[in-house]
Amino acid sequence: MASTTPVRERTRREILQQAMELFGSKGYNATSLQDIATAAGCSKATVLYHFNGKTAVLAAVLGPSQVALTELVAEASALPAGEAQQLAITRFVELAVKYRGVINVLQDMLMTMGEMPEFDGLIAEGIRLTELLAGGTGNRLELDVAKFAINGLLGECRHSEERSDSELQDLCNTALRRLLQPPVTTETDAL
Known part of the structure; x- marks a missing residue:
């Protein structure tokens, strides 16, 4: 049957x-x-x-991407900082490409989501992802670079109709890795 x-x-x-x-x-x-x-x-x-209203519809629309983000953050948080950063980059790019339709909605709502308790968990996971992408150092500049990288990636995924998923993934992976590489210390820097 x-x-x-x-x-x-x-x-x-x-x-x-x-x-x-x-x-x-x-x-x-x-x-x-x-x-x-x-x-x-x-x-x-x-x-x-x-x-229970339009906000509940939005929460349900965003639900699968939030679950995936929560899983990513949990998995990366269990690793040493360098490994966590690399995993966060790889998986965040995959998620951004997979859920790129949701990014339009997120970008539209970013300024007002903090006023909706339904999205407190999503916001907290986004903050934790930023920290992981910044290498977990707590360094203000690294956090700002991670925010910059996230916004650039989201913007590219939002307006990427001319790129295939594979092309978009390659671009975003390369860009994040270049932006978020740990700083290289030279002997001159150490002096």
């Missing part, structure tokens, strides 16, 4: 898929629950049956 996905689950997935597309194309603030319902072929009441 073939298993089928229950109607409720299919409806929920369709709502999330349509919300993702609308948030990505129109922006979160310009998308209403009615827009999502219309695109998903259901009523606004159906959307509200599945989600």
Whole structure:
């Protein structure tokens, strides 16, 4: 007997898929629950049956990427600083390419996410990722370079329609590794 996905689950997935597309194309603030319902072929009441408002829809859209980020941070945090940085670079690039559709939504929401408690965990993981990418030193300049690198990577992933996933991954990997390399100390520096 073939298993089928229950109607409720299919409806929920369709709502999330349509919300993702609308948030990505129109922006979160310009998308209403009615827009999502219309695109998903259901009523606004159906959307509200599945989600407790538009913020909950956004949280569900961002959920898989947040889970992946949490796993990355946990795995890298268990390693020595140098290894953690290298793993964080590799995996963050992979995640950014995989979830590049979500990046549009994130960039649109970055300034207001701190006001929404649903995203406290995502923000905390982003801060921890920045520290890992900075080499775990706590050095202010290294943290600022890591923030700069993250913003550049996110910007490139946001506007990368002309690049394949492989090309984008190569570019981002190379850029992060060049920007985030540990400083080389020379004998002159030591004096």
